[in-house]
Amino acid sequence: MAKTPIKQRKEPKQARSKATVNAILEAAAHILVKDGYGAFNTNHVAQKAGVSIGSLYQYFPNKESLIAALSLSHVTQIRDSLSDIEFSPDMKLETFVQLVVKNHIKLHRINPKLHHILTKEVSAYGALNHQQVLSDEIQEKLYWMMKYHTETAKLKNPQLILFMIMNSVEAITHTAMSSKMEYLDSPLFEAELVRLVLGFLSEAERDPTNTEPFIPPENPVTKNSK
Amino acid sequence: MAKTPIKQRKEPKQARSKATVNAILEAAAHILVKDGYGAFNTNHVAQKAGVSIGSLYQYFPNKESLIAALSLSHVTQIRDSLSDIEFSPDMKLETFVQLVVKNHIKLHRINPKLHHILTKEVSAYGALNHQQVLSDEIQEKLYWMMKYHTETAKLKNPQLILFMIMNSVEAITHTAMSSKMEYLDSPLFEAELVRLVLGFLSEAERDPTNTEPFIPPENPVTKNSK
Amino acid sequence: MAKTPIKQRKEPKQARSKATVNAILEAAAHILVKDGYGAFNTNHVAQKAGVSIGSLYQYFPNKESLIAALSLSHVTQIRDSLSDIEFSPDMKLETFVQLVVKNHIKLHRINPKLHHILTKEVSAYGALNHQQVLSDEIQEKLYWMMKYHTETAKLKNPQLILFMIMNSVEAITHTAMSSKMEYLDSPLFEAELVRLVLGFLSEAERDPTNTEPFIPPENPVTKNSK
Amino acid sequence: MAKTPIKQRKEPKQARSKATVNAILEAAAHILVKDGYGAFNTNHVAQKAGVSIGSLYQYFPNKESLIAALSLSHVTQIRDSLSDIEFSPDMKLETFVQLVVKNHIKLHRINPKLHHILTKEVSAYGALNHQQVLSDEIQEKLYWMMKYHTETAKLKNPQLILFMIMNSVEAITHTAMSSKMEYLDSPLFEAELVRLVLGFLSEAERDPTNTEPFIPPENPVTKNSK
DNA sequence: GATGAATGAGAGTTCATTCAT
DNA sequence: CATGAATGAACTCTCATTCAT
Numbered sequence: 001m002a003k004t005p006i007k008q009r010k011e012p013k014q015a016r017s018k019a020t021v022n023a024i025l026e027a028a029a030h031i032l033v034k035d036g037y038g039a040f041n042t043n044h045v046a047q048k049a050g051v052s053i054g055s056l057y058q059y060f061p062n063k064e065s066l067i068a069a070l071s072l073s074h075v076t077q078i079r080d081s082l083s084d085i086e087f088s089p090d091m092k093l094e095t096f097v098q099l100v101v102k103n104h105i106k107l108h109r110i111n112p113k114l115h116h117i118l119t120k121e122v123s124a125y126g127a128l129n130h131q132q133v134l135s136d137e138i139q140e141k142l143y144w145m146m147k148y149h150t151e152t153a154k155l156k157n158p159q160l161i162l163f164m165i166m167n168s169v170e171a172i173t174h175t176a177m178s179s180k181m182e183y184l185d186s187p188l189f190e191a192e193l194v195r196l197v198l199g200f201l202s203e204a205e206r207d208p209t210n211t212e213p214f215i216p217p218e219n220p221v222t223k224n225s226k
Numbered sequence: 227m228a229k230t231p232i233k234q235r236k237e238p239k240q241a242r243s244k245a246t247v248n249a250i251l252e253a254a255a256h257i258l259v260k261d262g263y264g265a266f267n268t269n270h271v272a273q274k275a276g277v278s279i280g281s282l283y284q285y286f287p288n289k290e291s292l293i294a295a296l297s298l299s300h301v302t303q304i305r306d307s308l309s310d311i312e313f314s315p316d317m318k319l320e321t322f323v324q325l326v327v328k329n330h331i332k333l334h335r336i337n338p339k340l341h342h343i344l345t346k347e348v349s350a351y352g353a354l355n356h357q358q359v360l361s362d363e364i365q366e367k368l369y370w371m372m373k374y375h376t377e378t379a380k381l382k383n384p385q386l387i388l389f390m391i392m393n394s395v396e397a398i399t400h401t402a403m404s405s406k407m408e409y410l411d412s413p414l415f416e417a418e419l420v421r422l423v424l425g426f427l428s429e430a431e432r433d434p435t436n437t438e439p440f441i442p443p444e445n446p447v448t449k450n451s452k
Numbered sequence: 453m454a455k456t457p458i459k460q461r462k463e464p465k466q467a468r469s470k471a472t473v474n475a476i477l478e479a480a481a482h483i484l485v486k487d488g489y490g491a492f493n494t495n496h497v498a499q500k501a502g503v504s505i506g507s508l509y510q511y512f513p514n515k516e517s518l519i520a521a522l523s524l525s526h527v528t529q530i531r532d533s534l535s536d537i538e539f540s541p542d543m544k545l546e547t548f549v550q551l552v553v554k555n556h557i558k559l560h561r562i563n564p565k566l567h568h569i570l571t572k573e574v575s576a577y578g579a580l581n582h583q584q585v586l587s588d589e590i591q592e593k594l595y596w597m598m599k600y601h602t603e604t605a606k607l608k609n610p611q612l613i614l615f616m617i618m619n620s621v622e623a624i625t626h627t628a629m630s631s632k633m634e635y636l637d638s639p640l641f642e643a644e645l646v647r648l649v650l651g652f653l654s655e656a657e658r659d660p661t662n663t664e665p666f667i668p669p670e671n672p673v674t675k676n677s678k
Numbered sequence: 679m680a681k682t683p684i685k686q687r688k689e690p691k692q693a694r695s696k697a698t699v700n701a702i703l704e705a706a707a708h709i710l711v712k713d714g715y716g717a718f719n720t721n722h723v724a725q726k727a728g729v730s731i732g733s734l735y736q737y738f739p740n741k742e743s744l745i746a747a748l749s750l751s752h753v754t755q756i757r758d759s760l761s762d763i764e765f766s767p768d769m770k771l772e773t774f775v776q777l778v779v780k781n782h783i784k785l786h787r788i789n790p791k792l793h794h795i796l797t798k799e800v801s802a803y804g805a806l807n808h809q810q811v812l813s814d815e816i817q818e819k820l821y822w823m824m825k826y827h828t829e830t831a832k833l834k835n836p837q838l839i840l841f842m843i844m845n846s847v848e849a850i851t852h853t854a855m856s857s858k859m860e861y862l863d864s865p866l867f868e869a870e871l872v873r874l875v876l877g878f879l880s881e882a883e884r885d886p887t888n889t890e891p892f893i894p895p896e897n898p899v900t901k902n903s904k
Numbered sequence: 905g906a907t908g909a910a911t912g913a914g915a916g917t918t919c920a921t922t923c924a925t
Numbered sequence: 926c927a928t929g930a931a932t933g934a935a936c937t938c939t940c941a942t943t944c945a946t
Contacts, residue, residue, distance in 0.1 A: 017905090041940055052907045053942085063941065120346055160418060163406065164398050168422070171397025172390050180389065192386060196394070199425040242925085243930060267915060278932045283917065469926095493919055504928045505921085515920065572798050612870060615858065616850050620874070623849025624842050632841065640835060648842060651877040694946090695909060719936060730911045735938060911943075922932075 021059050023049040028070050033113045037121050042066070071118050078107045087141050094198060096145050100138055101193045104173045105184055112177045119174075135166050155204050165197050172196075247285050249275040251299060254292050259339045263347050268292070297344055304333045313367045315374045320424060322371050326364055327419045330399045331410055338403045345400075361392055381430050391423050398422075473511050473521075475501040480522050485565045489573050494518070523570055530559045539593050546650060548597050552590055553645045556621050557636055560629045568630060587618050607656050617649050624648075699737050701727040703751060706744050711791040715799050720744070749796055756785045765819050772876060774823050778816055779871045782851045783862055790855045797852075813844055833882050843875050850874075 027049035031040050042063055046053040060066045082103060087096065108115065139162055155161055172193060176183040183189040253275035257266050268289055272282040286292045308329060313322065334341065365388055381387055398419060402409040409415040479501035483492050494515055498505040512518045534555060539548065560567065591614055607613055624645060628635040635641040705727035709718050720741055724734040738744045760781060765774065786793065817840055833839055850871060854861040861867040 020906095042942080043940065046908095054907050054944085055905080057942070058905075157414060157418075160409070160415065163402075163409075164394075164418060164422060167397045167401050168390075168394035171393045175389075175393050183386070183389075188383060189386065192383075192390060195429065196390060196422070196426050199429050200422050203421065203425050246930075268917080269915070279917085280919080280932050281930070284930070287917095289916070472927095494921080495919065498929095506923085506928055507926080509921070510926075609866060609870075612861070612867065615853075615861075616846075616870060616874060619850045619853045620842075620846035624845045627841075627845050635838070635841075641838065644835075644838060644842060647881065648846070648874070648878050651881050652874050655873065655877050698909075720938080721936070731938080732911055732940085733909075736909075739938095741937070907944105907946085909943105909945090911941100913939105913941100915939080916937090918934105918936080920932100920934100922930105923928105924930090925928085 017059070020049075020051055020055055023051055024056055024059065024066070025070060025073055028066055029074075029111070029114055032070070032117050032122075033111070037117060067118075067122055070114075074111065074114060074118060078110055081110060082107060087145075093145060093201070094194070096142075097197050097201075098190075098194050100142070101169060101190055101197070103138070104169050105190060108173050108177045109184065116174075116178060135170065139166060161201070161204055165200065168196060169193060243285070246275075246277055246281055249277055250282055250285065250292070251296060253277075254296055255337070255340055258296070258343050258348075259337070263343060293344075293348055296340075300337065300340060300344060304336055307336060308333060315370055319371060319375050319427070320420070322368075323423050323427075324416075324420050326368070327395060327416055327423070329364070330395050331416060331419075334399050334403045335410065338407075342400070342404055361396065365392060381427075387427070387430055391426065394422060395419060469511070472501075472503055472507060475503055476508055476511065476518070477522060477525055480518055481526075481563070481566055484522070484569050484574075485563070489569060519570075519574055522566075526563065526566060526570060530562055533562060534559060545597060545653070546646070548594075549649050549653075550642075550646050552594070553621060553642055553649070555590070556625045557642060557645075560625050561636065564629045568626075571626075587622065591618060613653070613656055617652065620648060621645060695737070698727075698729055698733055701729055702734055702737065702744070703748060705729075706748055707789070707792055710748070710795050710800075711789070715795060745796075745800055748792075752789065752792060752796060756788055759788060760785060767822055771823060771827050771879070772872070774820075775875050775879075776868075776872050778820070779847060779868055779875070781816065782847050783868060783871075786851050786855045787862065794852070794856055813848065817844060833879075839879070839882055843878065846874060847871060 024045060028040070028045045031045060031048060042056055043053055045066065046056040049056070056066075060069065087099065091099075142162060142165075143158075173184075176189065250271060254266070254271045257271060257274060266289075268282055269279055271292065272279040275282070282292075286295065313325065317325075368388060368391075369384075399410075402415065476497060480492070480497045483497060483500060494508055495505055497518065498508040501508070508518075512521065539551065543551075594614060594617075595610075625636075628641065702723060706718070706723045709723060709726060718741075720734055721731055723744065724731040727734070734744075738747065765777065769777075820840060820843075821836075851862075854867065
């Protein structure tokens with residue numbers, strides 16, 4: 001199950017190598033999107049990339065690593081596309097939730113088919129669970145937000161609430177992408193998503209005895225982020 | 227993609243053959259759950275079932291049909307387990323939502339690992355999209371509820387709201403099952419899920435001009451139910 | 453290649469057995485004609501015959517014997533259909549040739565598709581070479597004819613001439629059956645076939661020194677006929 | 679029945695691969711000739727060729743294509759061997775018929791067992807019907823001959839006569855090859871074959887009203903030739 | 905480095921045949 | 926005798942991976 005090497009065999013230093021790697025990754029993404037994981041085999045990828053199968057194995061020690069690299073590249077694309085969005089701790093909670101929702105919708109527009117396959121179909125085959133990684137960042141920020149919004153901070157069960165919010169937003173956006181693309185463009189969709197989150201948060205039960213400002217005991221959220 | 231025969235090749239008539247089919251299905255489920263779809267191959271299944279490969283193909287014309295049979299059997303189990311739950315149109319909306327949520331949690335307890343693989347990993351390979359089928363039934367009932375609760379009936383965008391509720395409940399329950407099993411037993415979890423739905427519904431925008439009591443235009447919801 | 457038993461395992465003595473054997477043979481013929489030898493397998497035959505596979509093996513020890521029985525049955529049918537044709541040694545040569553040709557055309561009308569498959573496609577698989585058997589009978593009679601027509605008897609190379617005549621008549625009729633069915637009904641076709649044979653015979657070179665009245669040295673012709 | 683790809687999957691570029699393809703084809707021919715189509719399976723062929731099964735499938739997409747390639751190669755051999763024979767319209771009819779007969783005998787000497795299997799046993803499995811193709815060429819030339827030999831041109835039923843001649847020559851030669859190899863070398867055999875054809879042609883019925891010099895109505899003969 | 909020919913374990917599937925019921 | 930469940934050798938074909946050139 002757990003083969004050994006997942007990372008790339010060799011860092012391409014020359015321009016030509018970089019071009020080869022790119023061609024391979026693009027071909028891989030193309031095949032995955034067009035024909036699904038069932039048609040995804042290394043020979044096919046190499047051929048589509050216009051590269052010999054030997055060259056493919058020069059840069060990727062095995063099939064799994066190809067998927068991993070593809071995932072990484074996809075995640076990187078997403079991160080880059082989100083880099084211009086600035087969270088700041090002193091914004092209003094509503095504004096922040098709006099940003100989170102907007103983000104989620106935005107990142108689901110980036111190669112959605114590939115995103116779907118990478119997260120659902122081949123999640124076992126060496127794909128980094130980038131969905132988790134990204135959520136973690138946002139979750140972390142949501143925690144920070146809560147820290148600064150004291151009235152929110154005293155929620156009775158912040159972990160559970162976070163869990164529910166993240167999953168709702170993710171699932172709703174993801175399903176919309178898969179089967180209701182028209183929703184993604186509708187401002188109403190976005191507004192309702194925000195309303196769902198805020199409604200849930202605003203009526204959440206408080207715990208007056210809870211004065212501790214939300215440093216989670218064994219915080220799983222920060223473990224993946226710098 | 228869509229081969230022809232998905233159903234079983236032959237109905238077992240003698241007791242012996244029934245046992246064989248059962249052994250095969252059990253072995254198939256076991257392998258799927260334990261090792262995932264990657265290790266799921268017909269020879270392996272036959273061997274685990276203590277049955278010759280020929281016998282397997284006597285009852286299942288191909289690999290896909292095995293998955294399909296497994297799905298059907300799983301769905302049947304779920305339906306049977308839900309049969310005792312009675313929806314009635316004149317119950318309170320809150321009660322109804324509680325029932326929906328309880329249902330969802332309950333059905334996610336039935337062989338959750340298999341459920342996960344069947345719905346996510348191999349959904350393409352001939353598995354009935356039973357999640358959808360089940361959801362449809364519940365969605366239909368939610369529609370009926372809305373018909374009788376007039377103040378709810380005047381929601382501005384019932385389709386969208388339904389979409390969001392269904393996806394939230396499903397995703398939250400599903401993810402809890404996959405990675406937060408402890409949530410499933412917690413009454414707080416259930417309560418919060420109900421609160422999420424009710425909060426969202428109660429604050430939903432009304433459309434005063436909308437007097438039509440929710441007969442969906444081209445109702446995709448009823449197409450699967452009697 | 454040459455398995456052991458070709459004949460049937462057991463002679464059906466009771467009426468029911470006979471019916472079973474018939475059903476099997478009919479199903480076999482039907483499948484062979486409709487789908488070719490590629491689709492001809494014992495389970496399929498048994499099913500089509502409405503008989504269990506076990507019963508099939510009660511009467512036919514293996515697949516080959518089925519083909520053999522089919523061949524025999526086909527040959528028998530042909531023989532029966534030819535039984536009314538009477539050769540007599542004192543008829544004119546021309547009349548005799550006309551009879552031979554008529555015969556050949558007639559026997560090629562009996563289940564031609566089966567005939568074709570049995571003689572060409574599966575000739576190796578235990579099918580009696582009934583074509584040869586039948587030809588032999590006719591060849592023998594042609595020999596007898598020659599005995600009584602002294603001027604013909606002195607042919608220089610009767611064996612070769614016989615060979616050529618038999619093959620021409622057979623091939624022309626067989627091909628007509630396969631691809632020019634309309635020829636089989638045309639009287640011109642028959643007439644021309646007769647003319648081909650007679651023309652060839654009448655201009656054949658004589659051997660004045662040959663006074664021996666046609667007892668072939670090592671007569672391969674009589675070995676199969678009593 | 680009619681799958682898609684019959685031709686080779688990949689053209690061998692390097693010397694090594696050409697050798698592989700050759701080894702495979704030779705092994706295939708060898709097995710076919712020695713053990714018949716029943717023993718012809720891809721693993722066996724690969725093994726006999728001293729090549730891995732994977733290599734076989736690198737060059738031949740399926741079993742059928744192997745047969746097809748074998749047929750093509752056989753036909754090519756035959757064509758090459760016949761290329762030195764020149765037909766000319768102004769030769770005597772007798773000379774021409776002698777040439778046709780000589781041709782037929784000659785081409786039946788080229789790997790006769792393979793020829794037999796390819797034309798009879800596996801004709802359905804993707805083998806080009808090269809026998810037909812070749813005959814067509816000769817038939818076309820016979821037609822041309824008739825055009826220039828006016829007294830012959832006025833035959834009452836040239837199509838039928840052609841049909842009979844071609845089938846006689848083919849069948850006699852083919853059967854001689856299968857079971858009377860000694861005939862093939864005898865000059866008498868060839869002479870008698872010529873006499874059969876010429877006798878049949880010379881006594882053919884004329885049609886005085888037929889002045890049209892043999893342009894066949896729907897000429898099936900020319901359809902395969904340029 | 906790049907190429908692509910070669911490999912072979914292994915997957916899906918068929919079907920002649922046996923034998924317990 | 927009849928049934929049909931069970932068997933498993935055999936067959937076609939795929940694809941991740943290696944390695945000589």
